[in-house]
Amino acid sequence: MSLLLPALPAYAEGPDYRTHLAGVTPFADPRQRVSTTQAPxxxxxxxxxxxxxxxxxxxxxxxxxxxxxxxxxxxxxxxxxxxxxxxxxxxxxxxxxxxxxxxxxxxxxxxxxxxxxxxxxxxxxxxxxxxxxxxxxxxxFHVSTTPDDIKPGMAVVLGGYEQNMPDVITADLHCHMTGLTHDRSGNPLFSHDCAGTHGSSGAPLLYQDASGWHVLGVQVLASSAHAGGQAVPLLNSPGGTSEDPQ
Structure with a gap:
């Protein structure tokens, strides 16, 4: 996909076969294949x-x-x-x-x-x-995370069907949430340093505690220059939704 305005990263949709993988640091790719038979x-x-x-x-x-x-x-x-x-x-x-x-x-x-x-x-x-x-x-997954559960620098994981291995899930198991940003209308986005490229759009940004795995957000954007991206928060504080008018 083409890049967005400079202030935003690229869509993490896929596949889009290019030499450089958006959202992944060149020569330092931490992603690994994970088993779809195991949680999460x-x-x-x-x-x-x-x-x-x-x-x-x-x-x-x-x-x-x-x-x-x-x-x-x-x-x-x-x-x-x-x-x-x-x-x-x-x-x-x-x-x-x-x-x-x-x-x-x-x-x-x-x-x-x-x-x-x-x-x-x-x-x-x-x-x-x-x-x-x-x-x-x-x-x-159950949408049970609340704003009070969010901690600066908390450990997270991200995995999905990405452009260079679109038929298996590859995941970054050792990354962190790096902050809270907003789009130009003020809607919040979580920033993270997880490696995730085209095809990871829609993947859950996850964290684990003693009670199991929890969703933080939905991956939507990958950085154009380094590891990381942005996810739409998916928290237990519902906002309005509307059915697509088709």
Whole structure:
């Protein structure tokens, strides 16, 4: 994808095969392949459209998947894809996956403008409604993180289906949240130093404590020059959402 305005990084959508991997420091790539049979990766899957675009998504209930909204946008003719053309492959790895479902509708926050990412990047996420459950309730992530749980420099992980290895999950297991920023409309974004390139859009930014794995946000942007990117906060303080008007 083309770069955004200089103040923002590049879309972490994929695949986009280039010599330099946005969001990954050259010659110092910490990403490693992880097993989709083990938590937290078993709740992650590939979101793909029948037009060929691919991103990452993750379960927040047996029938709900969270991903980046820009993954569903068609530059031409300037509209979202039809929901029925979107598929979710849970725990996809090579030619195997735990479950497959088709999307029946999706929900995006009001105010998100895919052609004005610098103004609305903090709203760049979408909730996909699947046509049938693909997991048990205890196998999905639960949006339980509160603002009080956020600590400066907290350890996080990020993994998804990235451009140089699009058929397996690769992850940076040793990175940190580096701060809170905002898009040009004031919507918040988490900054992090996790290596994650094109294709990681829609991946969960995760942290672990004694009670298990928790979602912090949805990966949407990768740095154009070094490791790191930005994620839309996904916290237990709900804001309004609106179904895509199709």
């Amino acid at each position: 990766w078993s709740a992650i899957g590939r979101v793909q459209t029948e037009l060929g675009s691919r991103c990452t998504g993750f379960l927040i209930s047996p029938v709900l998947v969270e991903t980046a909204a820009h993954c569903l946008w068609l530059t031409q003719p300037q509209r979202f894809v039809q929901p029925s053309s979107v598929h979710f492959l849970r725990a996809y790895s090579g030619d195997k996956f735990t479950a497959h479902a088709r999307v029946v509708r999706f929900i995006v926050p009001p105010g998100y403008a895919p052609n004005k990412e610098s103004l609305s990047a903090g709203l760049d996420h979408a909730t996909l409604v699947l046509d049938h459950p693909v997991a048990r309730p205890d196998e999905a």
